Amino acid sequence: MTRRPELDALRGVMLVLMTVTHMPTHFASRAGQPFGFVSAAEGFVLLSAFMAGWVYSELARRRGQLAMWRAFEWRALKIYLCQAALLLFLFMVIARLGIKVEQPAVTNLISFYLEDPWLAGRAALVMLYNPPLLDILPMYVLFMLLSPFVLTHAMRRGWAGWMAASVALWLCAQFGAWQWLYEAMAAHSGLRRIPFAQTGAFDPLAWQFVWMFGLCFGAKGLTQAVDAHGAAQFPRWLLGAAAALAITGFLWRHLHGQTPFLIWRDGNVLFDKWHLGPLRVLNLLALIVLLLRFGPRLVAWKPRWHLLETLGASSLSIFCAHLVLVLLALALFGASDPARPIWLDVALLAGSFALLYGLAVVLLKLDRWRAAQRSRAMAATMAVTGAAMDATGAAAAAPVAPVSVGTVNAVDRQ
Numbered sequence: 001m002t003r004r005p006e007l008d009a010l011r012g013v014m015l016v017l018m019t020v021t022h023m024p025t026h027f028a029s030r031a032g033q034p035f036g037f038v039s040a041a042e043g044f045v046l047l048s049a050f051m052a053g054w055v056y057s058e059l060a061r062r063r064g065q066l067a068m069w070r071a072f073e074w075r076a077l078k079i080y081l082c083q084a085a086l087l088l089f090l091f092m093v094i095a096r097l098g099i100k101v102e103q104p105a106v107t108n109l110i111s112f113y114l115e116d117p118w119l120a121g122r123a124a125l126v127m128l129y130n131p132p133l134l135d136i137l138p139m140y141v142l143f144m145l146l147s148p149f150v151l152t153h154a155m156r157r158g159w160a161g162w163m164a165a166s167v168a169l170w171l172c173a174q175f176g177a178w179q180w181l182y183e184a185m186a187a188h189s190g191l192r193r194i195p196f197a198q199t200g201a202f203d204p205l206a207w208q209f210v211w212m213f214g215l216c217f218g219a220k221g222l223t224q225a226v227d228a229h230g231a232a233q234f235p236r237w238l239l240g241a242a243a244a245l246a247i248t249g250f251l252w253r254h255l256h257g258q259t260p261f262l263i264w265r266d267g268n269v270l271f272d273k274w275h276l277g278p279l280r281v282l283n284l285l286a287l288i289v290l291l292l293r294f295g296p297r298l299v300a301w302k303p304r305w306h307l308l309e310t311l312g313a314s315s316l317s318i319f320c321a322h323l324v325l326v327l328l329a330l331a332l333f334g335a336s337d338p339a340r341p342i343w344l345d346v347a348l349l350a351g352s353f354a355l356l357y358g359l360a361v362v363l364l365k366l367d368r369w370r371a372a373q374r375s376r377a378m379a380a381t382m383a384v385t386g387a388a389m390d391a392t393g394a395a396a397a398a399p400v401a402p403v404s405v406g407t408v409n410a411v412d413r414q
Contacts, residue, residue: 003313005304006295006299007047007050007051007312008309008310008311008312008313008315009304009305009308009309009312010047010312011044011047011311011312011315012305012307012308012309012310012311012312012315013040013043013308014040014043014044014047014312014315015040015044015311015312015315015319015322015356016308016311016353017031017034017039017040017043018040018041018044018319018322019322019325019326019349019352019353019356020349021039021040022133022322022326023325023326023329023348023349023352024105024326024329024330024333024334024335024336025336025340025345025348025349026336026337026338026342026345028336029258029336032258033253033258035246035249035250035287036246036249036250036253036283036287037249037252037253037258037260037279037280037283038249038280038283038284038287039273041136041202041273042210042284044136044315045136045140045207045210045211045214046210046211046213046214046284047214048140048211048214048315049143049210049211049212049213049214049215049218050214050215050217050218051218052072052075052144052147052214052215053147053151053214053215053216053217053218053219053221054218054219055071055218056068056071056072056147056148056151056219057155057218057219057220059071060151060152060155065152068148068151068152069148069152072144072145072148073145073148075144076141076144076145078316079137079140079141079144079316080127080137082137082316082320083127083134083137083138083141084125085320086134086137086320086323086324087121087124087125087131087134089324089327090110090131090134090327091110091113091117091120091121091124094106094110094327094330094331095110095113095114097331097332098110098331099114101331101332103330103331103334104334104335105330105331105334105335106327106330106331109131109132109133109330110131112129112131112194112195112198113129113131116193119193119194123194127141127142128191128194128199129194129199130198130199130200131198132201133323133326133327134323135200135201135202136200138200139200139202139204139207142204143208143211150162150212150215151215151219154216154219154221155219158221159216159219159221159222162212162216163212163213163216163221166208166209166212169205169206169208169209170205170206170208170209170276170281172205173205173206173275173276174206174275174277174278177205178203178204178205178206179196181205182196182199183196201274202274203274203275203276206274206275206276207276209276209281210276210284230296231292231294231295231296231297232292232293233293234289234292234293238289239289239290239293241286242285242286242287242289242290243286243290245282245283245286246283246286246287246290249283249286260279271283307357310357310360310361310364311356311360313363313364313367314359314360314363314364314367317359317360317363318356318359318360321355321356321359322352322356325352325355325356329348329352333348
């Protein structure tokens, strides 16, 4: 399947935003949630789910369900290995460096590991203990393992039941269902020693809605009429409501800050990131409607953003690399400090992006080299097979249809 550069560019945007917000500079709080009360995490999960639904549903149609299942399993294994490598780097390098230089930004990050390294290490490998910054990939692995079940059933019987169940799980998450479920399991197993707060900030029961939405849309379970430019057609009232919600969220975030309510603090749960509060979901859906309506026209009008496309083409590797750089920055420079010279923060971000882009270029060239090698190997195999078939055909045809000299001369004359 051919790549879609606009999707690579979108993933590149998400990677840039995550790098800026995770890197401990004074730009982090200002760059967080730039489009409203929606972060790069929602966009990254949504795009990943869309790509999974699009690519693996086509794979199932072309090569069968078994090929789709194997592809999902291989992708989940690859993500898990990336998570394991990041954990090893965190525990063996960053932890020792943070302890040596007495860096609170690191020791606070891995406080549970420092209390009981043996338990924390084992729990991390089975994705029960998920330190901050490293808690999104385990959720990603879980969704990848469950997705073939969903796609197999939905491609046969439709998406209505699955989306209804997804909305129901999201509603349950708003009332603390995930914590209740974890505590119930912990009461009947050995998980009680792992506090719920150490299992990760993301609520899987809530975030599965974003994944299911993207998976369904990518597998063409959500269809929408489009115009000649590929822009989705919506009723005017829906487009107007989406624009109003998106503009309100954008202005509210930039005029009021990332905390929606300073006085009515209980109202902040409506915008909660980790549980995907209702108003946050509305803000996200409004941006999706506007992107589907105006995105294709923007893609047709704008020049290609090759830098972002290069980053997005190797999104998993660049995501892991950005976490390595963030952890190193925390260990060496600590948390964001207003007293730190501005030039140091600028240099930190510039150096990080230079390294990430350089890695992306190397990975892209490596992918192209591998593709060229596969093409040459396939061409050589086809050439050998064709020559063998020609030789076999000639040998088989000789005794079956003997031709006299006179007949040959007659054919030559004709």
